[in-house]
Amino acid sequence: MNDSRVQASTQKLLELLEELGAYTASGPGVTRLLYTKEWRQAQIFLQQKMVGFGLKVTTDKVGNVYGRLCGRSPEEMVILTGSHIDTVVNGGKYDGAYGIAAAMVALQDLQMNYGQPKRTLEVVSFCEEEGSRFPIAYWGSGHVTERYDGSEAATCKDADGISLQAAMEEFSFLQGVTEGNGARNDIGAFVELHIEQGIILEKTDTQIGVVQGIVGQRRYMVKVSGAANHAGTTPMLMRQDALASAVEMLYVLEGAAKLAGEPLVATSGKLEVHPNTPNVIPGEVLFTLDIRHIEEDDLECFCAKLFSRYYEITAERGVTLEVTPVLHTLPAPMDTKLSTALENICRQQGKTYRTMVSGAGHDAQLFAPRCPTAMIFVPSRSGISHSPEEYTSPKQLAAGLEVLTAMLYELAY
Ligand SMILES: [Zn+2]
Numbered sequence: 457m458n459d460s461r462v463q464a465s466t467q468k469l470l471e472l473l474e475e476l477g478a479y480t481a482s483g484p485g486v487t488r489l490l491y492t493k494e495w496r497q498a499q500i501f502l503q504q505k506m507v508g509f510g511l512k513v514t515t516d517k518v519g520n521v522y523g524r525l526c527g528r529s530p531e532e533m534v535i536l537t538g539s540h541i542d543t544v545v546n547g548g549k550y551d552g553a554y555g556i557a558a559a560m561v562a563l564q565d566l567q568m569n570y571g572q573p574k575r576t577l578e579v580v581s582f583c584e585e586e587g588s589r590f591p592i593a594y595w596g597s598g599h600v601t602e603r604y605d606g607s608e609a610a611t612c613k614d615a616d617g618i619s620l621q622a623a624m625e626e627f628s629f630l631q632g633v634t635e636g637n638g639a640r641n642d643i644g645a646f647v648e649l650h651i652e653q654g655i656i657l658e659k660t661d662t663q664i665g666v667v668q669g670i671v672g673q674r675r676y677m678v679k680v681s682g683a684a685n686h687a688g689t690t691p692m693l694m695r696q697d698a699l700a701s702a703v704e705m706l707y708v709l710e711g712a713a714k715l716a717g718e719p720l721v722a723t724s725g726k727l728e729v730h731p732n733t734p735n736v737i738p739g740e741v742l743f744t745l746d747i748r749h750i751e752e753d754d755l756e757c758f759c760a761k762l763f764s765r766y767y768e769i770t771a772e773r774g775v776t777l778e779v780t781p782v783l784h785t786l787p788a789p790m791d792t793k794l795s796t797a798l799e800n801i802c803r804q805q806g807k808t809y810r811t812m813v814s815g816a817g818h819d820a821q822l823f824a825p826r827c828p829t830a831m832i833f834v835p836s837r838s839g840i841s842h843s844p845e846e847y848t849s850p851k852q853l854a855a856g857l858e859v860l861t862a863m864l865y866e867l868a869y
Contacts, residue, residue, distance in 0.1 A: 472557035477549035485844030489589040491627035516638035527576035533644025540585035548846020573868035597819035599638035646823035655839025664809040665833030672787035684739025699738035788821035791828035
């Protein structure tokens with residue numbers, strides 16, 4: 457791409473991001489939760505922009521929005537690119553929105569410079585990914601990939617007791633709703649461009665991250681039960697202290713994770729102590745575990761060893777242990793052919809890049825088991841995301857856009 461073409465595309469991308477960022481419930485940052493007024497306005501804004509960009513607009517029953525650039529060979533599978541329009545509360549204006557805005561600009565640029573593609577290109581704005589309003593994530597891409605069929609909506613409620621079903625009925629209806637439940641079996645490849653939301657690219661002064669895979673995650677709730685008793689009259693050797701036991705377990709967790717090394721990460725982010733009183737020995741402690749790795753076998757092995765050590769601690773201290781699995785997602789490897797193509801594109805464009813693992817979940821992980829899938833990362837300043845402080849410079853955004861555009865050209869032309 458020559459300089460003036462890159463400049464024109466970058467300008468359009470920055471404008472789109474600014475305009476999208478204005479659809480927020482309140483500040484600071486962007487708050488655009490699923491099926492709220494600002495969410496709906498943002499999706500309608502995108503529909504109008506897509507029409508202006510020469511794309512054919514459709515939507516589905518959950519409110520995913522598509523912009524289609526029809527190919528000369530409609531019998532061939534569609535090349536899909538995009539990301540999610542929802543945000544966390546007081547999030548940034550790049551998470552999700554960047555992948556959609558860049559995809560729209562890329563499609564318009566390709567059409568203007570090369571005309572109609574051979575294979576159909578589509579940009580998608582998924583209705584939801586974050587799980588911020590309802591206790592369910594990937595509601596948008598989950599419909600497209602048949603993880604969900606819609607039956608989940610009746611029982612799933614937000615903090616105000618509004619069901620997902622009711623919220624959807626009120627707000628999902630956009631222009632041009634398509635029939636069916638939103639599932640798609642015509643997707644031949646999915647490419648997602650996203651900010652890194654981590655610090656690796658910035659720390660290593662690298663322009664592009666070529667994602668090799670998205671980690672698998674296991675979450676557990678651990679309950680340690682001991683005996684609540686008087687802090688003054690119970691001798692140290694006659695205690696069943698649930699908190700002291702839990703602390704030893706968390707110490708073991710950190711040590712084992714450091715020993716296992718990258719890319720394994722393990723976190724306990726929430727702890728509840730009962731009765732939580734200064735002069736009472738804690739009788740019960742609940743804590744969470746969040747363990748992630750790119751290899752399912754390593755994850756399995758780490759958890760098995762960890763829990764066997766936990767049961768030893770339990771026996772030594774005379775407390776009891778209850779481990780409840782809360783979440784289990786499999787690692788999602790990206791397509792090696794597409795990743796290699798991305799590396800080649802970076803080399804051709806003279807961009808610095810590195811292959812990396814995504815420690816955060818993304819819509820791409822739902823597509824990975826169904827079709828060749830690729831992810832491109834650009835740096836996040838100080839690694840900050842899910843915050844009004846989220847920032848990626850125009851130059852960095854432009855680099856990602858250029859790589860995405862070349863990838864889509866290779867796939868569709
Ligand atoms: Zn995101």
